[in-house]
Amino acid sequence: MSTQIxxxxxxxxxxxLPREAEIVRxxxxxxxxxxxxxxMKDGQPMxxxxxxxxxxxxxxxGEIPIGFASSPTRINTFDxxxxxxxxxxxxxxxxxxKQSLFVRGPLGHGFPLDKFRGENVLVVAGGIGLCPTRSxxxxxxxxxxxxxxxxxxFGARTPKEQLFLDDLxxxxxxxxxxxxxxxxxADESWTGNVGVITxxxxxxxxxxxxxxxxxGPPVMYxxxxxxxxxxxxxxxxxxxxxxxxxxxxxxKCGHCQINDKYVCLDGPVFCLKDIENxxxxxx
Amino acid sequence: xxxxxYFLEDADFDPFVEGMMKTAAVHAPVSRKHRFVFAxxxxxxxxxxxxxxxxxxxxxxxxxxxxDLVTFDPAGAASAIRPEPMILFGVHxxxxxxxxxxxxxxxxxxxxxxxxxxxxxTTIVGSNIQSISPRAFWGTVGxxxxxxxxxxxxxxxxxxYVFSAYTPKGEKLLSCGKFSPATAAQTAEATQVNxxxxxxxxxxxxxASEEIADKVRKAFTNKLWDEFSLTCFSCGTCNIVCxxxxxxxxxDNWNLDQVSGQRTRAWDxxxxxxxxxxxxxxxxxxxxxxxxxxxxxHRIMRKAAYLNEKLGGPACVGCGRCAAQxxxxxxxxxxVIQSIMEG
Numbered sequence: 001m002s003t004q005i006x007x008x009x010x011x012x013x014x015x016x017l018p019r020e021a022e023i024v025r026x027x028x029x030x031x032x033x034x035x036x037x038x039x040m041k042d043g044q045p046m047x048x049x050x051x052x053x054x055x056x057x058x059x060x061x062g063e064i065p066i067g068f069a070s071s072p073t074r075i076n077t078f079d080x081x082x083x084x085x086x087x088x089x090x091x092x093x094x095x096x097x098k099q100s101l102f103v104r105g106p107l108g109h110g111f112p113l114d115k116f117r118g119e120n121v122l123v124v125a126g127g128i129g130l131c132p133t134r135s136x137x138x139x140x141x142x143x144x145x146x147x148x149x150x151x152x153x154f155g156a157r158t159p160k161e162q163l164f165l166d167d168l169x170x171x172x173x174x175x176x177x178x179x180x181x182x183x184x185x186a187d188e189s190w191t192g193n194v195g196v197i198t199x200x201x202x203x204x205x206x207x208x209x210x211x212x213x214x215x216g217p218p219v220m221y222x223x224x225x226x227x228x229x230x231x232x233x234x235x236x237x238x239x240x241x242x243x244x245x246x247x248x249x250x251x252k253c254g255h256c257q258i259n260d261k262y263v264c265l266d267g268p269v270f271c272l273k274d275i276e277n278x279x280x281x282x283x
Numbered sequence: 284x285x286x287x288x289y290f291l292e293d294a295d296f297d298p299f300v301e302g303m304m305k306t307a308a309v310h311a312p313v314s315r316k317h318r319f320v321f322a323x324x325x326x327x328x329x330x331x332x333x334x335x336x337x338x339x340x341x342x343x344x345x346x347x348x349x350x351d352l353v354t355f356d357p358a359g360a361a362s363a364i365r366p367e368p369m370i371l372f373g374v375h376x377x378x379x380x381x382x383x384x385x386x387x388x389x390x391x392x393x394x395x396x397x398x399x400x401x402x403x404x405t406t407i408v409g410s411n412i413q414s415i416s417p418r419a420f421w422g423t424v425g426x427x428x429x430x431x432x433x434x435x436x437x438x439x440x441x442x443x444y445v446f447s448a449y450t451p452k453g454e455k456l457l458s459c460g461k462f463s464p465a466t467a468a469q470t471a472e473a474t475q476v477n478x479x480x481x482x483x484x485x486x487x488x489x490x491a492s493e494e495i496a497d498k499v500r501k502a503f504t505n506k507l508w509d510e511f512s513l514t515c516f517s518c519g520t521c522n523i524v525c526x527x528x529x530x531x532x533x534x535d536n537w538n539l540d541q542v543s544g545q546r547t548r549a550w551d552x553x554x555x556x557x558x559x560x561x562x563x564x565x566x567x568x569x570x571x572x573x574x575x576x577x578x579x580x581h582r583i584m585r586k587a588a589y590l591n592e593k594l595g596g597p598a599c600v601g602c603g604r605c606a607a608q609x610x611x612x613x614x615x616x617x618x619v620i621q622s623i624m625e626g
Binding site for chain 1 (some may be wrong): 296352353355360361362363364366387389391392393394395396397399430503504529530531532533534535537544546548551553558559560561562563564565569571572577586589590594
């Protein structure tokens with residue numbers, strides 16, 4: 001199936017008309033998560049910033065918003081990870097290499113890389129919050145000399161729910177990233193830290209002059225923000241990658257609003273100082 | 284172009300409507316039992332410019348309840364934008380203001396031609412308010428926001444109508460009927476008719492928009508949201524009848540052949556329980572506006588505060604539809620805002 005714009009409708013640009021992307025690699029990485037590598041069929045590479053997202057669809061099933069999980073430094077293909085939770089994500093998860101997905105994007109604002117260059121960076125990722133932040137993590141690792149100290153906290157509910165096992169194995173050994181991990185509930189295979197993600201703050205001294213990125217389940221943010229506050233990290237240095245229900249991705253449908261902000265337009269990455277007074281930002 | 288005023292005799296009204304019907308589909312207020320709706324006009328005699336308010340706002344002609352965005356089949360996907368020439372006739376000034384707000388919102392940031400194409404193909408003719416609906420407060424809300432974007436306006440005088448043309452699209456309609464230049468006295472009378480009606484609303488919100496926006500925004504944690512919404516059914520009627528609500532859902536639908544179909548948007552409402560709910564898998568979910576009071580508050584915030592900067596005033600035009608059609612009668616923005624202003 002290739003996307004052809006009907007001549008009768010071509011007098012008007014249609015912002016809902018998606019582009020076709022071919023699946024070049026698909027790997028079931030946990031019981032519910034599938035990792036796809038995609039390539040645009042029209043030969044125009046997807047150009048995006050870490051933290052941006054796209055609307056991904058299978059015709060006949062629908063569209064869902066998903067963050068880029070690869071770094072834009074790797075230009076020919078891009079990655080997404082889909083958690084199978086509903087009608088659309090189940091349809092996506094059933095697809096195999098050589099089949100197509102339809103995408104609109106990139107959408108929204110990503111991480112402000114210009115503000116991160118030359119600074120210490122800490123990424124705090126919980127669960128599938130590691131998917132959109134992986135875009136930033138790989139970007140930093142690809143351009144490591146442009147950043148100072150780089151630390152990564154990753155928390156999963158159980159060891160079986162850890163994602164990107166090859167990446168994790170590499171990061172554990174790498175001297176380019178100070179990697180710390182935890183699980184909420186251990187099993188017999190686990191020898192590492194057990195506890196919620198904030199327990200990792202006891203493992204390492206975080207320099208108050210650090211740019212921090214947080215992405216995880218809704219309940220996680222306020223606890224990490226409180227921890228960073230007690231360490232003296234400025235609100236203007238803290239960035240939150242937020243999730244909301246989203247339909248259009250272009251600031252119209254209204255679903256993703258946090259007070260008067262739109263996650264699809266103003267986010268999904270927000271600086272804490274810009275949203276700290278928004279009552280609907282935190283759970 | 285500068286405004287030009289014409290006069291249409293009462294006897295020439297039906298021929299004018301019939302003349303318009305020869306050029307494009309005409310959507311106008313018609314009666315359904317004792318109430319009114321905007322509908323395609325089959326006969327000029329059906330047009331009821333003496334209506335008080337329609338059940339649904341005329342936005343439905345430009346932003347349909349259900350609208351295909353994209354069609355798909357095994358050969359590919361195609362844009363479903365298919366504007367058709369249309370005359371939206373007999374629109375009250377508050378609904379003209381609302382359509383102008385939608386124009387701004389569908390154009391800002393990312394132009395949505397699924398709306399804009401039909402909007403550009405539509406000629407809007409306003410008409411003065413001849414009967415007043417029981418819950419209207421358009422006389423006082425958002426007085427700083429003037430009706431804009433319509434092409435012509437019709438004002439009923441005892442012996443006929445003053446037809447004011449504001450745009451070339453509006454002027455084009457003159458060829459559909461028998462008009463004569465309006466006299467200065469007729470134009471002055473029309474102005475007076477439209478000014479006098481403003482003080483006759485049954486409800487009022489006698490505060491500056493900025494003052495309302497400020498106080499409503501500051502009342503975010505007030506307990507009144509929970510109190511007002513105690514009897515809310517979360518039915519979304521207040522959203523559906525609102526001329527400025529434009530939230531929508533997007534769903535795919537298969538045709539019976541099971542290989543082709545459409546990606547369609549349909550009106551949605553922030554009062555509905557699932558509006559901000561996301562699934563997390565394994566039966567878990569996160570509802571970012573889980574409680575009725577939160578959803579109820581969000582609507583009033585959107586109408587009175589959040590969009591004011593973009594629109595130059597509140598996103599409420601005082602039509603009174605939500606107030607009149609809310610079953611437990613808790614949706615009236617005038618009453619909620621009044622209560623905040625007094626509190």
